[in-house]
Amino acid sequence: MENTPLLEGLHVVDIASFIAGPAAATILGDYGADVVKVEPPHTGDSYRGLSRMPPNPQVEGVNYPWQLDNRNKRSIELNLKSSDARSVLERLVRWADVLVTNFPPRTRAKLGLDYDDLSSVNPRLIYADVTGFGEEGPDAHLPGFDVTAFWARSGLMDFTRQRDAAPAINVFGSGDHPTAITLFAGIMTALYRREKTGQGARVSASLIAEGAWAAGMWLQAALLGGKPPRPVERSDPPNALANVYRTADDRWILLAFANEGKEVPLFLEAIGHPEAVEDPRFHDTVSRRAHAAEIVTLLDKRFATRPLAEWREVLDAAGLTYGVVQTLEECAHDPQLLANQIVVPIEDGSSEPHLTLNSPVHLDQEQKVPPRPAPDLGEHNEEVLSELGFSTDDIASLRTGGAIPS
Missing domain, CATH: 3.40.50.10540 (Crotonobetainyl-coa:carnitine coa-transferase; domain 1)
Structure with missing residues (x-):
């Protein structure tokens, strides 16, 4: 049947x-x-x-x-x-x-x-x-x-x-x-x-x-003699654009920019700092990694100015890759x-x-x-x-x- x-x-x-x-x-x-x-x-x-x-x-x-x-x-x-x-x-x-x-x-x-x-x-x-x-x-x-x-x-x-x-x-x-x-x-x-x-x-x-x-991706590295990273310190991460940030209403946003060359200029404009494109710290991947802790400090201050709902509108309008750390009740x-x-x-x-x-x-x-x-x-x-x-x-x-x- x-x-x-x-x-x-x-x-x-x-x-x-x-x-x-x-x-x-x-x-x-x-x-x-x-x-x-x-x-x-x-x-x-x-x-x-x-x-x-x-x-x-x-x-x-x-x-x-x-x-x-x-x-x-x-x-x-x-x-x-x-x-x-x-x-x-x-x-x-x-x-x-x-x-x-x-x-x-x-x-x-x-x-x-x-x-x-x-x-x-x-x-x-x-x-x-x-x-x-x-x-x-x-x-x-x-x-x-x-x-x-x-x-x-x-x-x-x-x-x-x-x-x-x-x-x-x-x-x-x-x-x-x-x-x-x-x-x-x-x-x-x-x-x-x-x-x-x-x-x-x-x-x-x-x-x-x-x-x-x-755990396979990094466990495979360990099998080949690589040294997996240690737990990340949020204020000094390997990559400030793959990190979490607290909003004004005590919520968290996760940035996940896989294509930084495309997304970083869009991101800086979306958060109201298009001039930062000329900042040497944001110039390229090597610079962004070297100055990750400084970038986190800047972004912490910026994300703290608006609630989650507003940031979602901003990031969505720019077509950026991010996630919201939802509660189980929200899920x-x-x-x-x-x-x-x-x-x-x-x-x-x-x-x-x-x-x-x-x-x-x-x-x-x-x-x-x-x-x-x-x-x-x-x-x-x-x-x-x-x-x-x-x-x-x-x-x-x-x-x-x-x-x-x-």
């Missing part, structure tokens, strides 16, 4: 926790895959409680991170440590096209969840795992969060600060979500391979690899997000549904499944178990054996 979602009929088992792995499964669900999330009984995925941890914002009545990364899924509770759970797991694996996990290597081995364990049950299985620090090496067994493995370990945290300032914590999940895109890409590549070979595959991603890729209401369906309404039956972030992969020729509310813990226990062929008596036996909650 013309309106059939692209991945309808694809079965996904999500036994991962927190963000990167589950978010990859969410993207599959956005394109119509049937995603079953497997969670520990009673407590569920620990991510369910993350929004209560400072400094996360508090939103009354809405578990917003859970909704973002677990929409369009079904939830079952399964105690993977119980011997009785093995029959459920193996039926899930036979049912699945894709299985997503983020258990550390030692835990996977202890629970019998390694690729070799599960591919023997289903040779066509796409087994996707994400770790903090990769599968090999002295730190492979360590737990890794995006703030430790992506942000701190990669060197990004060291550089993204002012010189002599302490490293800063980034927005939670800022490394997990791009890692989820990488895992999604790997899963789709493996599915394409399966179409050609008929065989399943193992896909892996890690937060440390994603962080290294994000949430940015018209570009609505115009490009970066935010979309949750299909929850309400007259005024909340908006949620869309996954950033789009195909013009395919429609995504509208985002539905994320599941309650164990909401689909009986439904999924019945679909897997367990009878009422079987389900009662699983409860007695501790595989699923009573």
Whole structure:
């Protein structure tokens, strides 16, 4: 059918926790895959409680991170440590096209969840795992969060600060979500391979690899013996025309002049100082770099004379390249997000549904499944178990054996 979602009929088992792995499964669900999330009984995925941890914002009545990364899924509770759970797991694996996990290597081995364990049950299985620090090496067994493995370990945290300032914590999940895109890409590549070979595959991603890729331009220089720059001091940067400036209303503008030969004269005229073109400090790239601190002092005084809105009019009229350092509140209401369906309404039956972030992969020729509310813990226990062929008596036996909650 013309309106059939692209991945309808694809079965996904999500036994991962927190963000990167589950978010990859969410993207599959956005394109119509049937995603079953497997969670520990009673407590569920620990991510369910993350929004209560400072400094996360508090939103009354809405578990917003859970909704973002677990929409369009079904939830079952399964105690993977119980011997009785093995029959459920193996039926899930036979049912699945894709299985997503983020258990550390030692835990996977202890629970019998390694690729070799599960591919023997289903040779066509796409087994996707994400770790903090990769599968090999002295730190492979360590737990890794995006703030430790992506942000701190990669060197990004060291550089993204002012010189002599302490490293800063980034927005939670800022490394997990791009890692989820990488895992999604790997899963789709493996599915394409399966179409050609008929065989399943193992896909892996890690937060440390994603962080290294994000820092790749300057990390590549370090690999070749280059010395990456140290954190920049705003008042004495390498380039005063790739710097931030405070406006009269305490907002920040980022100048980003890639074509200085063209943009500098336009900029100086726009800010009301066309005569500065004749100033030796602005003469050419070498002079501007040599006198960067002096230029910053001049521009600081000039930008402090007008509010952000006026500067935007001035810079836009001159056709200059710049950015506004938006707050998260401003980004949430940015018209570009609505115009490009970066935010979309949750299909929850309400007259005024909340908006949620869309996954950033789009195909013009395919429609995504509208985002539905994320599941309650164990909401689909009986439904999924019945679909897997367990009878009422079987389900009662699983409860007695501790595989699923009573």
